[in-house]
Amino acid sequence: MRYFIFLQCCFFMCFVQAQAPYGAIRGVWVTAQDSVLDSKTNIQKAVDNCKKAGINNIYVSTWNRGRTLYPSAIMMERFGIAIDPRFGKRDPLKELIDAAHVENIKVHAWFEYGFAAASGDSGAYLLKKYPYYAAIGLDGKGVEKNGFTWMNAFHPLVQNFVKSLVLEVVKKYDIDGIQGDDRMPAVPSTAGYDLYTVAEYKKEHNRLAPPANHLDSNWIQWRAKRLNKFGKDLYQSVKAAKPNVLVSMAPGIYPSSLQDYLQDWPTWLREGYVDYVIVQLYRYKLDEYEKILQETIQRVGGKKDRLYAGVLIGLGDGYRIKPELLKGMLELNQKYDLPGEVFFYYSALPKLGKVLKRQ
Structure with a gap:
């Protein structure tokens, strides 16, 4: 009986590997709030824990609260701060990559904050130095949502800044992938009323101003297409630099992702400028989880082999x-x-241990 179950498991894993272009992923996000990156000892311990739990992909926060979690020449040049000061002269991203690769665990640079400049006071210096970086709402004030202060994701100089950080990591490190989430490419749908974006909208709408209703469907779609264009450019730029580096995104659930953050991620999948998505199916009850899982599968159509669950x-x-x-x-x-x-x-x-493994 045990041998039969073993064969079933092997068949399932081979079937997944054959059907999904990126194989069976068992991953975990490492946030800046974790103590993992605080020392090489902690990094090694985390890698050991991941190996025991069957984790084969680590998505590590690389851009958080206006700070990089690696020594960045770009941040040093623009802001005089090469890395989050808590890391001193270390390079925790390289330390993690080195330790994980020994165990055949892939590492992805997760640009956790994306177009969010700050959380509280941390990161606010970005907008103080470059006020035009700020996302602007209908009231003419900076856009804040869920405790985050946002950059203008439509402005080409802001887009180039974020893209430059991504490409810096791609070129500098032996990284397996880069990742955005519900903050890249993204911006709250209350944004878009800055001078640049309004002028761009007027060019295409007979000099008419954008609707005052930020949820107007055409206004939503117009801005979402701008973010789609950035996502496509980012994907192509990463692939041009290193074709084997994967580009994944971890957006929220559709259509709220579109309504709240202008993320039209089914289009990203359909048009092929993301390798796969990990949708944040965050639920606290099993029946609710199954319902949102079913709905999400319907959204991806024939791309289910590029859909992974964020749990x-x-x-x-x-x-x-x-x-x-x-x-x-x-x-x-x-x-x-x-x-x-x-x-x-x-x-x-660490406390969940073997429960994380698929049976």
Whole structure:
């Protein structure tokens, strides 16, 4: 009986590998709030824990609260701060890549903050030095949402700044992939009322100003297409620099991703300027998880082999998923033939252990 189950598992894994172009991913996000990057010892311990839990991909925060988590020549030139000061003269990104690659674990540079400049006061210096970087709402004030202060994702100079950070990592490191999330490419749908974006809109609409209703469907689509264009350019630029570096995105659930952050990620998949998406299917009940999983699968059409589930296993406020719930979510992912999942986030991983592995 055990041998039969083993053969079933082997068949499933081979089937996934054959069908999904990027294979069976079992990943985890490492945030800047984790203590993982604080020392080489912590990094090695985290890699060991990931190996024991069957993790084969690590998505590590690389851009957070207006700071890079690696020594950046671009940040040094523009702002005089090469790396988040907590890391001193270390290079935690390289240390993680080196340790993970020894264990055949892939590492992806996760540009966690994307077009979000700041959270609270941290990172606010970006907009103080370059005020035109700021996203502007209908009231003429800077855009804030969910505790984040945002940059103008439509402005070409801001886009070039963010892209330059991504390409710096791609060219400098033996990285396996780069990743954006619900903040790249993204901006709150209340944004777009700055002088540059309004002028661009008027050029295409007989000098008419954008609608005052930020949820106007045509206004939503016009801005989303601008972000789509950036995403396509970013994808092509990464591939031109290093063709083997993967480009993944971890957006929110559609269509709220479009309505709230102008992220039209089904188009990214359909038009081929993202290798795969990890949708944040963050739910606290199994029936709700299955419902949103079914809806998301319908959104991707024939691209299900490029869809991975983002699974919430813990938060900084003390939430930890119950093993029974996690097991149920993993079983649903298998039931619907998803090629894998990525867990948010690492701090909850050590205590969950073998539960994270698919059976």
